[in-house]
Amino acid sequence: MNVNNIVRKVYPKLTPYKCELADLPVDEIKAVLGKETVYKLSFNESPLGPSPKVIQAMTDSLYDLNLYPSSAGDSIMKKIAEIEGISPEQVILSNGADEMIILIAQTFLEPEDEVIIPKLSFIQYLAATNLMGATPVFSEMKKDLSYDLEDILSRITSKTKAIFLCNPNNPTGTIIPKTALVKFLSNIPDHIMVVIDEAYQEYAVSPEFESGVRYINQHKFLFVVRTFSKAYSLAGARLGYGIGTMNVIDAINHVRPPFNVNAVVQAGALASLEDIEHIQEAKALNNQGKEMMYEVLESLGLPYLKSDTNFVYIDTKVDSSVIFQKLAEYGVIVRTLKGYGLDTSIRVSVGKHEEVLAFVNSLKKIITQA
Numbered sequence: 210m211n212v213n214n215i216v217r218k219v220y221p222k223l224t225p226y227k228c229e230l231a232d233l234p235v236d237e238i239k240a241v242l243g244k245e246t247v248y249k250l251s252f253n254e255s256p257l258g259p260s261p262k263v264i265q266a267m268t269d270s271l272y273d274l275n276l277y278p279s280s281a282g283d284s285i286m287k288k289i290a291e292i293e294g295i296s297p298e299q300v301i302l303s304n305g306a307d308e309m310i311i312l313i314a315q316t317f318l319e320p321e322d323e324v325i326i327p328k329l330s331f332i333q334y335l336a337a338t339n340l341m342g343a344t345p346v347f348s349e350m351k352k353d354l355s356y357d358l359e360d361i362l363s364r365i366t367s368k369t370k371a372i373f374l375c376n377p378n379n380p381t382g383t384i385i386p387k388t389a390l391v392k393f394l395s396n397i398p399d400h401i402m403v404v405i406d407e408a409y410q411e412y413a414v415s416p417e418f419e420s421g422v423r424y425i426n427q428h429k430f431l432f433v434v435r436t437f438s439k440a441y442s443l444a445g446a447r448l449g450y451g452i453g454t455m456n457v458i459d460a461i462n463h464v465r466p467p468f469n470v471n472a473v474v475q476a477g478a479l480a481s482l483e484d485i486e487h488i489q490e491a492k493a494l495n496n497q498g499k500e501m502m503y504e505v506l507e508s509l510g511l512p513y514l515k516s517d518t519n520f521v522y523i524d525t526k527v528d529s530s531v532i533f534q535k536l537a538e539y540g541v542i543v544r545t546l547k548g549y550g551l552d553t554s555i556r557v558s559v560g561k562h563e564e565v566l567a568f569v570n571s572l573k574k575i576i577t578q579a
């Protein structure tokens with residue numbers, strides 16, 4: 210008996226996490242390239258690292274590792290609720306935002322449902338949709354690579370259960386302007402779930418950006434996903450959360466594993482939410498890095514998108530695999546966007562000063578030699 214005979218019907222649509230060079234941990238990249246210095250700008254990780262206060266809180270929590278963590282993570286829920294001006298019962302924690310996306314799918318998606326996903330967005334919406342055997346319906350992007358909200362609305366059918374949006378969007382770094390978001394939400398039928406993934410919201414600089422949390426109590430099935438992996442520098446510890454109406458949170462709690470969020474990250478996240486200076490520093494560093502990238506990209510005449518995240522979308526105008534390979538020779542690892550059918554585009558995380566410098570200097574050499 211082959212294992213393929215006993216796995217679920219959706220199995221052919223599921224793929225294990227790919228591990229190409231850009232996906233490896235930095236030590237493994239060093240080993241593969243035989244380099245001592247590698248600038249990994251493919252994961253949108255925070256270059257700052259957790260603050261000393263966070264590390265202290267996490268270290269202290271280690272002495273109680275014999276005990277199960279708080280199941281719901283009450284103290285973090287309370288703190289988030291306080292910051293967002295909502296009630297703690299409107300918050301739910303997950304093992305990274307990735308698990309939140311899967312929990313939403315497991316709670317709400319049936320095989321007969323359709324899920325609308327923008328074509329150029331975070332890949333896990335498709336993975337979660339496929340996991341449940343629901344049907345993904347892709348929405349086209351506008352010419353400027355922003356979301357076409359009219360196109361999304363036009364794809365709603367009687368089978369539509371959910372719509373995934375990423376704001377600011379990965380991999381373009383662009384936002385949905387607040388007036389457009391409000392208008393969009395007002396046109397969504399009541400029974401459809403709108404999931405807004407705000408993994409990068411802390412980095413948003415545009416005055417046109419607004420979090421969906423403001424509208425949670427106006428649209429019954431609006432749900433916002435956040436993470437501590439990006440601006441809060443805790444990707445390795447895994448913590449995400451969702452904000453929604455109490456009914457939606459309660460429904461997801463029927464599916465959530467009881468101890469999905471470990472005690473160490475609970476301690477660290479609480480300390481990180483209280484460490485305002487660290488997040489300010491992360492944002493300032495990110496803005497400086499972006500400005501430095503914009504300047505060089507403009508001097509090289511390469512099209513890019515102004516970013517409200519910690520990465521920049523760049524059209525290199527040549528085969529991105531070639532650029533990737535040449536950058537790797539300088540120890541700089543970026544992400545190509547070939548999986549989206551974009552053959553000349555790359556996404557580059559904004560690292561710390563020397564990482565951004567390594568990227569722009571290498572890119573300059575590669576482009577001017579070509």
Ligand SMILES: *Cc1c(COP(=O)(O)O)cnc(C)c1O
Nearest residue numbers: 305306307331379408436438449
């Ligand atoms: C990084 C990222 C996530 C995943 O966050 P984790 O909390 O590390 O699972 C979710 N959504 C988007 C858009 C991301 O870029």
